[in-house]
Amino acid sequence: xxxxxxxxxxxxxxxxxxxVTTAPEYRRDRVDIDAFLYTGEAYIVQRLAILERQxxxxxxxxxxxxxCGVGRVTLPMALLFDxxxxxxxxxxxxxxxxxxxxxxxxxxxxxALSDDRLSAAGHDYDFVHSSIVFQHIPVARGLPLxxxxxxxxxxxGVASIHVALRRGDTPWRAAFYRARTRIPGVQKxxxxxxxxxxxxxxxxxxxxxxSAIFAMMHRRGFGQAVVxxxxxxxxxxxxxxxxxxxxxxxxxxx
Numbered sequence: 735x736x737x738x739x740x741x742x743x744x745x746x747x748x749x750x751x752x753x754v755t756t757a758p759e760y761r762r763d764r765v766d767i768d769a770f771l772y773t774g775e776a777y778i779v780q781r782l783a784i785l786e787r788q789x790x791x792x793x794x795x796x797x798x799x800x801x802c803g804v805g806r807v808t809l810p811m812a813l814l815f816d817x818x819x820x821x822x823x824x825x826x827x828x829x830x831x832x833x834x835x836x837x838x839x840x841x842x843x844x845x846a847l848s849d850d851r852l853s854a855a856g857h858d859y860d861f862v863h864s865s866i867v868f869q870h871i872p873v874a875r876g877l878p879l880x881x882x883x884x885x886x887x888x889x890x891g892v893a894s895i896h897v898a899l900r901r902g903d904t905p906w907r908a909a910f911y912r913a914r915t916r917i918p919g920v921q922k923x924x925x926x927x928x929x930x931x932x933x934x935x936x937x938x939x940x941x942x943x944x945s946a947i948f949a950m951m952h953r954r955g956f957g958q959a960v961v962x963x964x965x966x967x968x969x970x971x972x973x974x975x976x977x978x979x980x981x982x983x984x985x986x987x988x
Contacts, residue, residue, distance in 0.1 A: 738870055738871055738872065738938055739823050739824075741937070741938075742823060742824050742827075742870065743823070743824045743825070743826065745824070745937075746803075746822075746824035746825070746826035746827040746830070747824075747826045748762070749761060749762050750762065750803065750804050750826065750827055750830050751765045751767075751770055751804060752765075753803070753937075754803045754804065754806055754866070755770075755773065755806075755866075756937070767834070767837075770806060771806060771809060771810065771834070771838070773806065774805075774806035774807040774808075774809065774810045775810035775813075777807060777865070778807050778810050778811055778814070778863075779810070779814075781863075781865075781894065781973070782814065784962065785892060785894060785960075785975055788960040788975070789892060789960065789975065789976070789977050790977070792860065792861055792892050793860035793861070793890065793891065794814060794815050794816060794860065794861075795815065795816050795817070795860045796815065796816065796817045796818075796819075796858065796859045796860050796861075796888075797811050797814075797815040797817070797818045797819070797859060797860060797861040797862070797863065798818075798819050798820075798821070798855060798859045798861070798862045798863065798883070798886060799811060799818060799819070799820045799821070799863050799864070800821050800848070800852075800862070800863070800864040800867060800879075800883055801821070801822060801848075801864050801865075801866075801867030801868075802820030802821060802822045802827070802831060802845065803822060803824075803827050803831070804827055804830040804831050804834060805820055805830075805831035805834050805835065805843065805845070807863070807865065808820035808831065808843055808845070809831075809834060809835065809838050809840050809843055811843075811863075812838075812840040812842050812843040813840075815842075815860070815861065816842060817842050817844070818842060818843045818844070819843075819844045819845075819846065819854075819855065819856070819859075820843065820844070820845045820846070821845075821846055821847075821848035821852070821854060821855060822845070822847070822848055823847070823848050823849075825847065828845045828846070828847060831845045832845060850875065850878070850879060850882075851882070852879070852882045852883065852886065855882075855883075855886055856886070857885070857886050857888075858886070858888040858891075859886050859887055859888060859891055860888060860890075860891045860892070861891060861892050861893075861894070862883050862884070862886055862887050862891070862892075862893045862894070862895075863893075863894050863895075864883065864894075864895050864896060865894075865896040865973070866896060867896070868880065868895070868896065868897045868898070868940070868942060869896075869897060869898035869938070869939050869940055869942075869971070870937055870938050870939075870940070871938075871940065872938070872940055873940050873941070873942055873943070876897075876940065876942065877942070877946055877947075877950070880895055880897075880947060880950060881950050881954075883895065884950055884951060884954050884956070884978075885954065887954075887956075887978045888978065889955070889978050889979070889980060889981055890977070890978065890979075891977070891978050892975060892976070892977050892978075893951070893956070893975060893976060893978070894973060894974075894975040895947065895973070895974055895975070896971060896972065896973045896974075897942035897944075897947065897971065897972055897974070898939055898940060898941055898942060898969060898970070898971045898972075899941060899942065899944060899963075899970045899971060899972050900941055900969070900970040901939050901941060901968065901969055939969060944961075944972060944974065947974055948974075951974075951976050953982070954978065954981075954982065955978055955979060955980035955981050955982050956976040956977065956978050956979065957976055957977050957978075957979045958976065959974055959975065959976040960974075960975050960976065961973070961974050961975075962975075
């Protein structure tokens with residue numbers, strides 16, 4: 735079975751900007767950092783505008799960005815919130831993020847190494863966010879992580895979590911995908927056949943059950959969720975967001 739943390743750490747060490755967006759213009763040898771960061775700024779401004787139309791005002795105190803990478807979204811968030819924490823499993827990503835933090839003069843952005851307990855996260859965030867992250871994490875591991883992120887949202891705060899719903903694979907492509915993730919050597923062969931570096935890590939695209947995320951939100955006292963579905967080529971993805979209106983489901987029903 736592929737080790738997604740190991741793969742992400744390798745991406746961080748070899749091609750950190752490309753690995754965040756997989757756009758060829760962000761390969762390490764040609765990336766325009768200002769243009770790269772602008773994509774994060776444009777995204778989070780639009781995302782917050784959508785959320786505030788759907789859910790009402792989002793408090794701009796403390797924010798958490800899970801799977802922050804080099805800080806593409808975290809650093810623009812620092813312009814919009816009093817304090818922002820970015821978590822990532824790759825030390826090299828965090829080192830790059832710290833360099834960009836100094837470059838962008840964002841003293842209210844903080845970066846920390848993530849683990850499955852989210853032990854560096856703390857609690858009571860006004861806004862908890864993750865985008866283009868969970869698709870690269872196996873579902874059996876990712877769903878508990880989503881639950882722990884929801885636990886970090888303060889009552890009155892908002893969570894916005896992005897997941898992949900469908901890869902849109904043909905039966906043959908689906909079988910080949912399973913082989914790439916489970917059989918040693920198949921991924922290297924796949925890269926060789928497609929003219930890529932044989933040692934380039936795999937980026938998994940895991941399909942998440944939306945109903946499980948809705949249920950986790952409900953149990954934790956979140957109100958009605960809103961969903962924005964996006965299609966990227968054959969991939970169907972979803973932003974799911976909700977406001978926490980109580981600490982538990984029982985308090986909501988009381």
